[in-house]
Amino acid sequence: MASLLLTSAALAEAPLFSAEGYRLSHYRSPTPISHDNARTLDTAALQQLLREQPQTRLIDVYRRQWLHGQFIEDELHANLPNSLWLANTGDGQLTPQWQRYLREHLRQASQGNTAWPLVFYCRSDCWLGWNAIKRAHHLGYRNLYWYRDGIDAWQQAGLPLIPAQPLPLLR
Secondary structure, eight states, X not given: OHHHHHHHHHHHXXXXXXXXXXXXXXXXXXXXXXXXXXXXXXXXXXXXXXXXXXXXXXXXXOOOOEETTEEOOOSOOEEOTTEEEOTTTTSSSOOHHHHHHHHHHHHHHTTTOTTSOEEEEXXXXXSHHHHHHHHHHHTTOOSEEEETTHHHHHHHTTOOOEEOOOOOOOO
């Protein structure tokens, strides 16, 4: 019992944010209404952006279990059409391997152009997109968008989702 209390106390004292401002835990909880480094979009605004700037890249950062050097499909996942799924890149702390995964796939998606429009999303009440935007901004990208309610809002609008697999980890 003392062990359980100690564990609960330790969790209660664990910081929610890193010194750099990344959300570290409780990723599925209410998010801010905006992001300092991105324009926040609702579904209608995202559809308009995609019509006006069809080169826009959609970046899904939903998590996928990684075990023994491979993604483990523990649940089916679907995302917005024409999305790149960069799984786990919205975590609060990234190892160099995951930082490289994000950096290199963003470079490829943007053709090396840091002004390329990038829309990050996850699900509603999810900090992963928020963290990924912060990280992309740190990498120099400046034309960033946050589809705050993500997959859930798209689905609620009756719009199609496409079965997805994460892009492979770069070696």
